[in-house]
Amino acid sequence: MSYKLSKQDVCCLFEKLSEKYDIYAPKRVKNAGRFSETDIVQYDRISDLSEIVWDEKSTYPMKEVLSPIQQTLFYFTEDEYRASKGKTRPMLIFARPCDINAMKIQARIYAGNGGFVDMYYQRMHDLAKYILMPCNGGDDTCFCVSMGTNTTDLYSMAVKPVDDGMLVEVTDEDLAPYFEKAEAAEFAPEFVQENELKAVIPEIPDKEVLNALKKHPMWKQFNGRCISCGACTIACSTCTCFTTRDVIYGDNPEVGERRRVSASCQIDTFAKVAGGGDYRTTAGDRMRYKMLHKFHDYKARFGESHMCVGCGRCTGRCPEFISITVTLRKMYDAVEEIKKELGR
Ligand code: SF4
Numbered sequence: 001m002s003y004k005l006s007k008q009d010v011c012c013l014f015e016k017l018s019e020k021y022d023i024y025a026p027k028r029v030k031n032a033g034r035f036s037e038t039d040i041v042q043y044d045r046i047s048d049l050s051e052i053v054w055d056e057k058s059t060y061p062m063k064e065v066l067s068p069i070q071q072t073l074f075y076f077t078e079d080e081y082r083a084s085k086g087k088t089r090p091m092l093i094f095a096r097p098c099d100i101n102a103m104k105i106q107a108r109i110y111a112g113n114g115g116f117v118d119m120y121y122q123r124m125h126d127l128a129k130y131i132l133m134p135c136n137g138g139d140d141t142c143f144c145v146s147m148g149t150n151t152t153d154l155y156s157m158a159v160k161p162v163d164d165g166m167l168v169e170v171t172d173e174d175l176a177p178y179f180e181k182a183e184a185a186e187f188a189p190e191f192v193q194e195n196e197l198k199a200v201i202p203e204i205p206d207k208e209v210l211n212a213l214k215k216h217p218m219w220k221q222f223n224g225r226c227i228s229c230g231a232c233t234i235a236c237s238t239c240t241c242f243t244t245r246d247v248i249y250g251d252n253p254e255v256g257e258r259r260r261v262s263a264s265c266q267i268d269t270f271a272k273v274a275g276g277g278d279y280r281t282t283a284g285d286r287m288r289y290k291m292l293h294k295f296h297d298y299k300a301r302f303g304e305s306h307m308c309v310g311c312g313r314c315t316g317r318c319p320e321f322i323s324i325t326v327t328l329r330k331m332y333d334a335v336e337e338i339k340k341e342l343g344r
């Protein structure tokens with residue numbers, strides 16, 4: 001069912017929803033940008049609808065609500081430990097289609113991977129409902145249409161602010177009681193049909209082409225350009241890698257908490273293992289690993305979409321101006337060259 005709400009109705013609705021739900025949305029953080037006097041837009045809990053940034057892509061992804069950059073896994077004393085309790089209040093999260101589609105990928109990795117369920121992710125996932133917010137096509141780094149992530153039906157409510165209030169579609173029975181007295185209206189969310197930027201996705205037909213691509217000289221050009229800072233993966237809507245870190249309380253090293261902290265495959269020690277082995281020693285090796293993970297390996301393992309949702313945040317955050325779509329074009333050209341050489 002769809003409804004038209006006046007400005008006052010919208011305020012009342014938000015107040016009523018806030019009694020039961022914690023509400024998250026993209027919010028402006030003043031002067032927190034990379035350059036002086038610049039802002040970022042980041043997901044956070046809101047207490048008023050006016051805090052929502054409607055017309056700008058968030059600098060960092062929605063995934064930070066469900067899988068924060070750091071979170072406590074458990075607390076320990078000398079011979080005991082207790083798992084962290086986590087959140088208990090349900091959440092409503094304002095999000096665009098790319099971020100909602102990214103949650104499907106995150107859920108697949110955290111909770112649908114070989115039968116193992118990550119309880120820390122799952123308990124957050126189970127508390128979340130999504131409010132689809134309109135997208136105006138994003139900025140010049142977005143390519144959701146190329147990745148097929150420009151639409152979604154995974155939402156409990158879709159909204160569109162209009163001059164005198166808000167249009168709302170409600171698809172979730174749990175939310176229907178909030179709209180019993182609302183005025184019915186014609187409204188269905190519209191999805192972006194074209195981005196300014198289009199990406200070409202390479203088709204890797206077999207292992208022979210894949211192995212030749214791994215050895216292709218294209219990856220070497222990143223050795224002199226990528227500084228292995230990891231900013232691209234921290235801003236990525238779908239990356240899930242993490243490491244753990246113990247925080248010790250006071251002088252006793254046996255009392256503290258273990259946290260998990262986001263990790264990046266682009267950092268130079270990421271693939272270092274016990275005994276001194278290191279499987280990706282150059283920035284080019286690591287770029288190859290990331291690109292193949294996003295545009296081949298995930299799909300080869302799970303058989304659905306690629307792991308990239310085309311949000312373009314990695315391009316936006318890279319201090320070396322390395323664009324994911326330009327890299328993808330280079331990968332596409334390399335694959336075509338290899339296919340030609342191998343007579344495919
Ligand atoms: S790889 Fe880049 S474009 Fe793709 S989901 Fe991650 S941040 Fe977005």
Ligand code: SF4
Pocket residue numbers: 225226227228229230231232233266317318319320321322
């Ligand atoms: S943000 Fe750019 S420079 Fe930093 S690791 Fe990623 S690709 Fe390399």
